[in-house]
Amino acid sequence: xxxxxxxxxxxxxxxxxxxxxxxxxxxxxxxxxxxxxxxxxxxxxxxxxxxxxxxxxxxxxxxxxxxxxxxxxxxxxxxxxxxxxxxxxxxxxxxxxxxxxxxxxxxxxxxxxxxxxxxxxxxxxxxxxxxxxxxxxxxxxxxxxxxxxxxxxxxxxxxxxxxxxxxx
Numbered sequence: 001x002x003x004x005x006x007x008x009x010x011x012x013x014x015x016x017x018x019x020x021x022x023x024x025x026x027x028x029x030x031x032x033x034x035x036x037x038x039x040x041x042x043x044x045x046x047x048x049x050x051x052x053x054x055x056x057x058x059x060x061x062x063x064x065x066x067x068x069x070x071x072x073x074x075x076x077x078x079x080x081x082x083x084x085x086x087x088x089x090x091x092x093x094x095x096x097x098x099x100x101x102x103x104x105x106x107x108x109x110x111x112x113x114x115x116x117x118x119x120x121x122x123x124x125x126x127x128x129x130x131x132x133x134x135x136x137x138x139x140x141x142x143x144x145x146x147x148x149x150x151x152x153x154x155x156x157x158x159x160x161x162x163x164x165x166x167x168x
Contacts, residue, residue, distance in 0.1 A: 003043055003069060004033075007050035010068065014058035021123060029053070031115035032108070039154045041107060048076035048108050055081040072104075079105035080112070092134070096141035103147035110155040113138065117162055135163060 008029075015025035029050055036049045047069055054060040055077055066074035079102045083094035099105045113131070120128040143156075 003047050004050060007047045007069060010060070011050050011054060014054050014060050018057060021119065025053075025057075028115060028119070031119070032111050035111040035114050035158070036107070039107075039111070039158065041151075041154075044070075044072050044076065045104050045107055047073050048080075048104065049111055051077045052080050052108050052112055076102060076105045076108055080109050092137070092141075100142050100144050103144065103152055106142050106144070106147060107152060107155045109142065110159050114155075114159055114162055117159075121162075132163075 008026075011029050012026055015029065018025035020028035029052075032049045032052060033046060036045050041049075051060075051065060051069070051073065054065065055062060062074050062078055065077055079098040081095070082091045083098075085091035085094055099109050117128065117131045120131060139156075
C-alpha cells in the first residue's frame with residue numbers, strides 16, 4: 001500500500017462525519033490531491049494534500065502524522081494549519097508566515113485554494129468573491145523568492161489562470 005493510499009484511509013476516517021457543501025469531506029480532499037497530482041508534485045506534497053485539513057478539523061495530532069508519514073509531511077500539514085484568531089483575516093495573517101517558510105506547504109495551500117475557488121465559482125458565488133478579494137494578500141503573503149521557481153510556478157500559474165489572468 002502506498003503512502004497516498006494510507007493517507008487517504010486516515011483522512012477518510014478522520015473526516016468521516018464532516019461535509020464539504022453537500023458532499024462528504026473527502027470530495028474536497030480528492031480535489032486538492034487531484035490538482036497536486038496533475039501538476040506533477042512529489043509524494044510528500046501529495047500525502048500532505050490528503051492530510052492538509054486534519055490538524056485543523058480532526059482529532060489527529062502532529063505526532064500522529066509524523067509517526068505515520070514522517071516529519072516532512074507533518075511539517076507541511078502543520079504549516080498549512082490555520083492559527084487561532086478572532087476572525088478569518090487574523091487567522092490568515094498568523095498562518096501565512098508558516099506557509100511561506102516552506103515551499104511545499106505553499107504548493108499545498110495553493111492547490112487547496114484552487115480547489116476551493118473552483119468549487120465556489122461554480123456553486124457559491126459569495127464565497128468565490130471572498131477568495132477574489134483575498135487574492136492579492138494571498139499572493140503577497142505567500143510568494144517567496146527563495147522557493148524553487150520551477151517547482152512552485154506550476155501551482156501559481158494554475159491559480160492565476162483560474163483568476164482569469166493569461167498564462168505566462
